[in-house]
Amino acid sequence: MSASTATAREKTKAANRAGFGAFIGSTIEWFDFYIYGTAAALVFDKVFFPELEGPMGTLVAFATFWVGFLARPIGGIVFGHYGDRLGRKKTLVITLLMMGISTTAIGLLPGYASIGIAAPILLVCIRMIQGIGLGGEWGGSVLIASEHAPKGKSVLYGAFAQQGSPVGNTLSTVSFLAISQLPDAAFVSWGWRVPFLASAALVMVGLLVRLKVTESPAMAKLIEKKEVVKLPLTEVLRSHPMLIVLGIGACTIGLSATYFKSTFALSWATTSLDFDRSSFLTIILVANITQIIVQPFGAVLATRMKSWSRAVTVMLLPELILMPLMFILISTENYGLAMLGVAVATIPHCLYYAALAGMLASRFPAHLRYTGISLCYQLCGTLLGGTTPIIGQFLLNRTGSITAVIAYAVLQVALTLGCMLLLLKRPNHDEQAAEPVAARRTVPVTA
Numbered sequence: 001m002s003a004s005t006a007t008a009r010e011k012t013k014a015a016n017r018a019g020f021g022a023f024i025g026s027t028i029e030w031f032d033f034y035i036y037g038t039a040a041a042l043v044f045d046k047v048f049f050p051e052l053e054g055p056m057g058t059l060v061a062f063a064t065f066w067v068g069f070l071a072r073p074i075g076g077i078v079f080g081h082y083g084d085r086l087g088r089k090k091t092l093v094i095t096l097l098m099m100g101i102s103t104t105a106i107g108l109l110p111g112y113a114s115i116g117i118a119a120p121i122l123l124v125c126i127r128m129i130q131g132i133g134l135g136g137e138w139g140g141s142v143l144i145a146s147e148h149a150p151k152g153k154s155v156l157y158g159a160f161a162q163q164g165s166p167v168g169n170t171l172s173t174v175s176f177l178a179i180s181q182l183p184d185a186a187f188v189s190w191g192w193r194v195p196f197l198a199s200a201a202l203v204m205v206g207l208l209v210r211l212k213v214t215e216s217p218a219m220a221k222l223i224e225k226k227e228v229v230k231l232p233l234t235e236v237l238r239s240h241p242m243l244i245v246l247g248i249g250a251c252t253i254g255l256s257a258t259y260f261k262s263t264f265a266l267s268w269a270t271t272s273l274d275f276d277r278s279s280f281l282t283i284i285l286v287a288n289i290t291q292i293i294v295q296p297f298g299a300v301l302a303t304r305m306k307s308w309s310r311a312v313t314v315m316l317l318p319e320l321i322l323m324p325l326m327f328i329l330i331s332t333e334n335y336g337l338a339m340l341g342v343a344v345a346t347i348p349h350c351l352y353y354a355a356l357a358g359m360l361a362s363r364f365p366a367h368l369r370y371t372g373i374s375l376c377y378q379l380c381g382t383l384l385g386g387t388t389p390i391i392g393q394f395l396l397n398r399t400g401s402i403t404a405v406i407a408y409a410v411l412q413v414a415l416t417l418g419c420m421l422l423l424l425k426r427p428n429h430d431e432q433a434a435e436p437v438a439a440r441r442t443v444p445v446t447a
Helices: 003-042 044-048 054-085 088-108 120-146 154-180 184-191 193-210 217-224 232-239 241-250 250-273 275-293 295-306 308-316 319-331 335-362 364-384 389-398 403-423
Strands: none
Touching: 003 054, 003 088, 003 154, 003 193, 003 250, 003 389, 044 054, 044 120, 044 154, 054 088, 054 120, 054 232, 054 250, 054 364, 054 389, 088 120, 088 193, 120 154, 120 335, 120 364, 154 193, 154 250, 154 275, 154 295, 154 335, 184 193, 217 364, 217 389, 232 241, 232 364, 241 250, 241 335, 241 364, 241 403, 250 275, 250 319, 250 335, 250 364, 250 389, 250 403, 275 295, 275 335, 295 308, 295 335, 308 335, 308 403, 319 335, 319 403, 335 364, 335 403, 389 403
């Protein structure tokens, strides 16, 4: 075997290991994040806000759900800084530990009946830590995979990290579907805690996988040449402000669609419509399985089509029709029609979500990439994704009709499509030669 062949095989092996590590780690982290959303829709109003009844209790529970999104940009900034200076791998180990510890802590947290007002206060504080951890996780997972990718396959490998979201969501739904079979009293008192406590075991598995992943070649090169940026946040805001704005908009439906389905619609269907908890969790489970199967084809489509703009348009245009159709079919209160509507509406945005990570990463230079894509994704989560169930519930409470929620969903799809098309007109840094060193403000790497 020639030296070049051996080197090529080693690179392929490292790339595959990085992709698998990104997938496993992001699956666990998204499982931790999604079980909170499900619990907020089903039980947190009773456990932590028992004095607020009905829709108001649900709205407050969704507000604590949003706190995690409020904290995510902090995680993106903090871990983006260190990820762009010290490396992707180190930050990913820390974020996985943060998520696992905080999620387990929620499972052990006493309710309002035991410690009074301290219970919801502690819940919010722990949720913030969870949000900070996920805020640093996403960008690192995407980059550890996409920067190891063979030439021309960055979108395909970035999709490994994206696949963790539907798998984590599916595991979340399965866990709550299983415990929802418990009597209501048992479900409220201890059953909901089981998925949170199970996170501790999952994190140990994730750590074993992640510790075997090597640093990404792009980052290793920057460290070796001592070309890291001293203050990545300042530099990316100064040099690429419009990339940040367009990136936030481009992430919108990729984030919010899940919360329209698994958080807002779950609460709406089980409180305002004639669906029981198990039935609608099964509907969400079918949608999640649909996403797991279909989503990788979005990365394949974007890789094979010469025009990413055309690929994005093909993926998202159907959602302008299918998202309203989903709400209409759920409102029929027919189990089969609701399942069909949720599953079909999942297809466009999951295809797009697979390609989103690689497309977004390609628009930022490597020395600012972790901070840049983390800001876009996490600020979108704070402003648009995490507020989805809150705004949806507010519109429903205010108008008494699902029509306003449908209009809001369509607006988000249109915003995503427009911003991504504009973003793709910007230079692709994966296809350009590296920027001259003199154009960067660099400093030696220090511990």
